[in-house]
Amino acid sequence: MSNARLREDICRYGRSLFERGLTPGSSGNISVRLDDGGWLVTPTNASLGFLDPARLxxxxxxxxHVSGDKPTKEIPLHSALYETRGSARSIVHLHSTNAVALSMLPEIDPRAALPPMTPYCLMRAGQIALLPYYRPGDPAVADAIRGLAGKYASVLLSNHGPVVASDTLEAAVFATEELEEGAKLYLMLRNLNPRYLTPAQVKDLVREFNLDLPIVDDHGHPHDPDD
Known part of the structure; x- marks a missing residue:
């Protein structure tokens, strides 16, 4: 895909996310990795709803920094995800309300921020890791990402928001949307004893769709086989 088309796509998807209230004000950022290893990335303090392709x-x-406006302060976050997720070609980071709310709840499992609720949340966003709070732009977040060893394409930053990597910009956007809807469902059903997908149903999805998930235990959650 041409550089010009990628620039247009970043702006188009950014505007869609902004107009649907998924990242307010000048929050959120998007990057796309180019064939030569470089990136296109949204500027700092720029609203995703009003991006200019020429100024990315x-x-x-x-x-x-080669050209365009000054890039987002979240470069360490994007860089670490690209480094550890070799197949990643795009990253979307939002401040979507339900995902941020989810990240603030005390019971959330850092290895699986959402339980297995719907097939599409698992198919798009996969298992979601929860990281501790880091101030926006803190280089230390890169080490936290590296500590996940590339096992997670979707990461939730505590009190901050979701970060999702995928092999295309479209897939990263879709996955971020599914994560937000999953967070909304969790908040709606919290303390109501909902029926989640069974371990067998999760494993069936993994087999049928070749999902890149951490190993799941008998509760449908990821685990380290050495635990």
């Missing part, structure tokens, strides 16, 4: 920041493979 262009970084080279070493992360140096």
């Amino acid at each position: 920041a262009h970084l080279d493979a070493g992360g140096r």
Whole structure:
């Protein structure tokens, strides 16, 4: 896909996310990795609803700013995800309300921020890791991402918002939307003893759709086989 088309797509998807209230004000950022290893990324303090294709920041493979406006302060976050998720070609980071609310609840499992509720949440967003709070732009978040060892394409930053990596921009946007809807469902059903997908149903989805999930235990949650 041409550089010009990628720029247009970033702006188009950014506007869609903004207009549907999924990332308010100048929050959120989007990046796409280019064939030469460089990136296109949204500028700092820019609303995703009013992006200019010509002003998107262009970084080279070493992360140096080549052209366009100053890039988002969340470069360490994007960089670590690209480094650890080799198949990733796009990353979407939002401040969507329900996902942020989910990240603030005390009972959330850091290895699985959402239980297995719907097939499409698992198929699009996969298992979701919850990381501790880091201030926006803190380089330390990169080490936290690296600590996940590339096992998660979807990460929830405590008191901040979701970050999703995928092999296309469209897939990253769709996955972020599914994560937000999953968070909304969890908040609606919290303390109501809902019926989640069974371990057998989760494993069936993994087999049928070749899902890239951490190993799931008998509760449908990821676990380390050495635990």
